[in-house]
Amino acid sequence: MNHWICLRRHAMLFLPLFLLMSNSCRRQEPVKAEPQPARKYPDQEGWNSKVTSTINGRIEAIVHYGHMARFNESRLALFDEGVRVEFFDEHGLPRSVLTAERGELREASNDISAFGGVKVVSDTLTLWTEELHYEQRTEKIRSDVEVKFVTLSGDTLFGNGFESDARLRHYHIRNLHGLAHRRVDLSLDRFRKPASPDSQRAQQP
Structure with missing residues (x-):
């Protein structure tokens, strides 16, 4: 009887050690790495050319670029290494020139955006900003960041965003501040087209 009690005590002493060794000998499952999103590569690239x-x-605009990356699925063309965009009016005459560090062209809508050291020169003024967007459907240029204007008459205007027609002749500057030598019409009324004669007659009693 004492012999069995002794064996039982020894077994109880070695049981924790056995369990510890058993756990240490178990095969460790490898840690699965998180799946990385697939990197999208351009379908077409170009250097020192134009679109x-x-x-x-x-022809509405010609984009000159240092490097272009085009993605067919999203119909997006990205430009870097310097961008120069020439805009033309309905008669094919130049109306403004834009330069920037980089830009993008959305081919579905022909909308153009420019980023980094943006400068636009037209026959009415010169503007500087860090971000600029042109929407073809409305033929409007806009920016939602700080802008600086210098007009031909010497006015220097600053604002936090603006909207303008494509020729930069009629513009609205948000939060205007700066130095001006003459009165500038900053209302959006200048964008509204006058009613046609037919519509005016229809409104008369």
């Missing part, structure tokens, strides 16, 4: 944007067969 032409048209509307109804008429």
